[in-house]
Amino acid sequence: MEDVMAKYVRNIQGNKVELELVEIDPDDVVLDPTNPRVGFSMRQLGDAEAGDAACTLLLTSQEDTESLKRSIMLSGGVQEPIYLRHDRTVAEGNRRVVALRAAKEEHPDNPAFGTMPAWIIPEGTPEHVVQDLLNEIHLGSVRGWAPYEKALQMRALVASGLIEAEVAERYRMTTNDVRQHIEAANLMDRLYFPITQDPTDAEHRSKYSYFLEFAKNGRIQRHREAMPDLAQRFAGWVRDGRLDTGMKVRKLPKILDAKEAVRLLEVDGFDAAEEYLSERNPREQEMYLLMERARARLAEMSVVELVEAKHSPERLxxxxxxQQTVTDVLDNIERVAVRQTQRKAGGGRKRR
Structure with a gap:
């Protein structure tokens, strides 16, 4: 049993939890297989394989774990306590454990790498309180929750028994916001990660905002009713880089409005689909879009602006x-149209 170095009563959403600070050997703790960085891969393994060794391997293979190890070695050990459940399973700090284990293996005689500080969460603490604690840790930490990890935290709170409205209150969101965040995380877990080459690649988690936009966008959701496989296709478009920015995802509803645009998106990419739309709708073309904005702005000129223009030779x-340029363009359009009509008429007489 570790010696208790300190005790601290923390108020977590109205629940008082007495934490105990101990020094513990990193080899005496158990990594959390539900950690957002490795959770998907761990769930694909059988019970016999999904142990601490597999979790260690997955975390060690990530580049940021190696940089964390170097940081720990330079600072002479782990300085910030991790959090452990009463059974010594890591609640927060999995990467620090793995990084310290690596440092300890490289320098077995250095006592700085033999132990690490840890807060022990007492037995019997309700799971939703543990999740609230983790949420508070990350909200107040420089590390913070990444958006995907934040969504998993919301999902964990709901799974622990809280209703969505309670989770929304904790995150200062609406209930619908919470529902959409959880739906986006579920879409990634169910449809996106399984089709990627390496689900543990941190780059994949950065795509979370695309799936959140997919879940939030009302026009996209209406298209899902007519396209039952839209979510699966969307995951494929993200994986293949056809949708590789948030702006493209926000423009997706316009593409979904036209079957040919969807086909071009899948065959030739987003730019081809957008070009097809611009040919059908002039307002999608940059030049006409700029002119439309200028026209709308001119139509909304205030009296003050009109008076200002009246007394400003430069503005006039x-x-x-x-005005002259628009007149010239319209005249040129008319002349071109007349010439084309005459050419067609002349060609018709020759054929006769």
Whole structure:
């Protein structure tokens, strides 16, 4: 049994939890197989394989764990306590455990790498209180929760027995926001990670915002009713890089409105689909979009702006030049149309 170095009563959402601070050997703790960085891969393993060794291997293979190990070695050990459940399973600090184990293996005679500080969460603490504790730790930490990890935390709170409205209150969100965050995480776990080459790659988790936009966008959700496989196809588009920015995901509803645009997205990519739409709708073309914005802005000029323009030769010159340019363009369009009509008529007479 470890010696208790200190005790601290922490108020967590109105629940008082007495934490005990101990020094513990990193080899005496058990890694959390549900850790967001490795959770998906661990769930794919059988019970016999999904142990501490597999979790260690998955965390060790990530580049940021190696950099954390170097940081720990430079600072002479782990400085910030991890959090352990009463059975010594890691609640928070899995990477620090793995990094310290590696440092200890490289320098077995250095006592700085033999133990690490840890807060012990007492037995009998309700799971939702543990999840609230982890949430508070990360909200107040420089590390913070990454968006995907935050969604998993919400999901864990719901799984522990809280209703979505209670979770929303903790995160200062609406109930619908919480539902959408959880749905986005579920979509990634169910449809995206399984089709990626390496589900543990941290780059995949950065795509979470795409799936959140997918879950939130009302126009996309309406398309799901007519396209039952839309979520699966969306996951494939993200994996293949056809949707590789948040802006493209936000523009997706316009593509879904046209079957040919969807086909072009899948065959030739997003730019081809967008070009097809711009040909059908001038307002999708950059030049016409700029003109439409300018027209709308001119139509909304206030009295003050009109008076200002009246007494400003420079402003009047710009407006008059714009008027003349538009007139010239319209005249040119008309002349081109007349020539094309005459050419067609002449060609028709020759054929006769």
């Amino acid at each position: 010159e710009i407006l008059e030049a714009l």
